[in-house]
Amino acid sequence: MTTQSLPNSSKRLWLAAIKPPMYSVAVLPIWVGSAVAWAETQRFHPWIFATFLAAAILIVAWSNVSNDVYDADTGIDQHKAHSLVNLTGNKPLIFWIGNGLLFLGILGILAISWEQHDPTVIGLILLCCALGYSYQGPPFRFGYQGWGELICFICYGPLALSAVYYSQVQSWSLTNLAAAVIVGLTTSLILFCSHFHQVADDLAAGKRSPIVRLGTARGAALLPWVCGSLYGLTLLFVLLGSFPLWTLLVFLSLPFAVQLVRHVQTYHDQPDQVSNCKFIAVALHFCSGMLLGLGFVLG
Template identity: 65%
Template sequence: MTTQQILYPKSKLWMAAIKPPMYSVAIMPIWVGTSVAFAETKNFNATIFTTFIAAAILILAWENISNDVFDSETGIDKNKHHSLVNLTGKKLVVFWLGNLCLILGLLGILAIATWQKDLTVIGVILLCCALGYMYQGPPFRLGYQGLGEILCFFAFGPLAVGAAYYSQTQTWSMTSLLASVIVGIVTSLILFCSHFHQVDDDIAAGKRSPIVRLGTKTGSQVLIWFTASIYLLTLILVLWGIFPVWTLLSWLSLPYAFKLCRHVQQYHNQPDKVSNCKFIAVAVHFWACLLLGVGFVL
């Protein structure tokens, strides 16, 4: 048993492996896309919405589980005691558990496509899955080239939000696309923050994450602009009359944004202390996206 496992009970390691808070990442694009659709059409299909949410959670579970499997092959997770592969010691079982989640999630999306007699949504979500695979999966491993945030932006922003909007309306919307840019940025923010505490492991495994390329100090400064852009974009789109004024409710997430930026500025080069910054970023993501959607509904 490792020192880390002595310090942290297995139950806490399992919770860290499952990452319950992270699943808001799957829910919020569907919420925002559906909220924009409701604002524009005043129609809401609850069955499609709940099916899409469940499917999105399952697909994100596949991505998280398969990433643990792929990372175990490169050795980058050797010090990650809450990796599912490290916890169970059964890489093949974990691999097929992830595939089961993917199949179930895609069946949910296929159900939506069947109800609509339109394959557009399943096509868009398959593209999301392809981007998710290319992030860590061989032979691509684009995350190791520092491209993870870009993939994350498109998969959880324009593609996921657009698919959610289309699932309600079977049309496309410029407002939905603009809202998806905000969702994509704030989702990529979480991935960006996840690199600060693992620079040494990333370098050892040959992973050129943005923080490896920039350094933790410069990365902490980029984070400020990255975070501020969420709020500036919302304000600009409200002033232009594209977003309803109620979407400024998303600014109520600013305390979490300030907390995130201060925390990373202070501890950017202290892995033990900065490691929780991604969970502060999850809070920024959750409240900013939730309240953005509420603004559209109102």
């Protein structure tokens, strides 16, 4: 059966399962880390950028696929029609597809480390993968204890940007770490927003997500502070001289932040209405990250 012959509802389920918008979390660390490296050293290696980007996409795909497998084990996805396990009815197949994606992604990072005769980059990415596994994988399942956002921040912020920056110039940068805080923050915001519509399922599976712990009303009240910190930190780093003035382009993403806050505060306790807030968070993450990197390039 071809994709064209699938009913529209099936197409939507498969697109929701594959999660194309979520791959911005793979793109942004590569873009911003490379942009900071260029701004500070005027050095840029296109093949490393392209290899790292492809590897990052494969590793994020592994994370998404394996999370469906591990969620199927706990039963938290029993009402999730767009789970890959539920769509295929073949959990072992999805498990091994995920492992294959991870293997290919790690091969790409190994190629970079091999070329540089330096294990630093592969070491950082393996640490990212280990933390990513601990988020949902047994016996850890730290995401069920409410630690998912912190893991997400560390992996897609300081660890990922440090690996990318190092892959370009084989050194370290405090400015890059400052940029990593902003990228990690907006990445964690996506995960935070994904919990608002699934409180009942999380409670039933014993998952103590931040929204389960806080409640949807207090979670919605926290959003303006989280979004505001994105712009406050950028302004602070500009005033301190760490970021070039051009990084204030990030403020052009402010409409997405306002839309996200208003949407969640209006519908926080209505799962069907609030479920799309994570896609607004993705738009904020992608737009702010692209503008941040552009600011470094122009600066």
